[in-house]
Amino acid sequence: MSSKAPTSQATSSLPPSVFTLPQTAQLEALYTIIRDKNTRRGDFLFYSDRIIRLLVEEGLNHLPVVPKTIETPTGCSYEGVGFEGKICGVSILRAGEAMEAGLREVCRSVRIGKILIQRDEETAQPKLFYSKFPPDIAQRYVLLLDPMLATGGSAMKAIEVLMEHGVPEDRIIFINLISSPEGLNTFCKKYPLVRVITGWIDQGLNEKAYIIPGLGDFGERRYCS
Numbered sequence: 001m002s003s004k005a006p007t008s009q010a011t012s013s014l015p016p017s018v019f020t021l022p023q024t025a026q027l028e029a030l031y032t033i034i035r036d037k038n039t040r041r042g043d044f045l046f047y048s049d050r051i052i053r054l055l056v057e058e059g060l061n062h063l064p065v066v067p068k069t070i071e072t073p074t075g076c077s078y079e080g081v082g083f084e085g086k087i088c089g090v091s092i093l094r095a096g097e098a099m100e101a102g103l104r105e106v107c108r109s110v111r112i113g114k115i116l117i118q119r120d121e122e123t124a125q126p127k128l129f130y131s132k133f134p135p136d137i138a139q140r141y142v143l144l145l146d147p148m149l150a151t152g153g154s155a156m157k158a159i160e161v162l163m164e165h166g167v168p169e170d171r172i173i174f175i176n177l178i179s180s181p182e183g184l185n186t187f188c189k190k191y192p193l194v195r196v197i198t199g200w201i202d203q204g205l206n207e208k209a210y211i212i213p214g215l216g217d218f219g220e221r222r223y224c225s
C-alpha cells in the first residue's frame with residue numbers, strides 16, 4: 001500500500017484574507033479525478049460536488065456566532081453558540097450555478113442571487129449583463145460562488161456590484177475550487193477584506209487565461225462532456 005503524506009502549501013506567502021482547504025492526500029485524490037481529462041461527466045459531477053461541499057463548510061466557518069444557552073434532554077444547561085446574521089449565496093453565471101446545490105445541502109432554504117458578467121468586446125473589460133439579488137442583500141453575509149479564479153476579472157466585477165448594492169466588503173466570502181496565484185493576488189490587493197476560500201492554488205495561467213494545470217473549462221466539464 002502506498003500512502004502520500006499531506007502536501008502543505010506555502011500559506012505564509014498568501015495574503016491574510018486567503019484560506020485554503022487542508023491540503024490532505026484525500027483532497028488531492030479528489031482533485032486528481034476532476035483534473036483528469038479522461039474523467040467522465042458523472043464522476044466529474046460527483047467528485048467536484050464533494051469538494052464544493054468541503055468549501056461551503058469551510059466558508060461557513062468564517063461566519064460570526066453569538067453566545068447561546070440551551071437546555072439538553074438530560075436537563076443540563078449548555079452554554080454554546082448560535083449563528084449570527086443572515087446569509088445568502090450569489091453565483092456568478094454560469095459555472096457558479098454548479099455550486100448552488102452544495103450550498104443548499106448545508107443551508108436549507110438559503111436565498112441565492114445570480115450575476116452574469118461577460119467580457120465587453122469593445123473595452124475587453126468585464127461587464128455586468130444581469131443581476132438578481134435578495135432585496136435585503138445589504139443586511140446579509142454573502143457567499144459568492146465561482147469555481148475558477150483565473151484572472152480575477154469577473155470576481156472583482158461581482159464584488160463591485162455587490163458593494164454598489166450596499167454589501168460591506170468584509171461581509172463577502174468568495175468560494176472557489178481552484179485559483180491562479182496571479183488572480184488571487186490581484187483580487188486580494190483590490191479587495192483585502194473579502195475572505196477567499198479556495199480548494200487549491202495552481203501554477204498560473206496559460207496564454208488563453210486558463211488555469212494550469214487546472215481542469216479545463218469547468219462549465220464544459222460540468223454541463224457538456
Ligand code: URA
Pocket residue numbers: 095148150209210211212214215216217218219
Ligand atoms: N474558467 C474555467 O472554467 N477554467 C479555467 O481554467 C479558467 C476559467
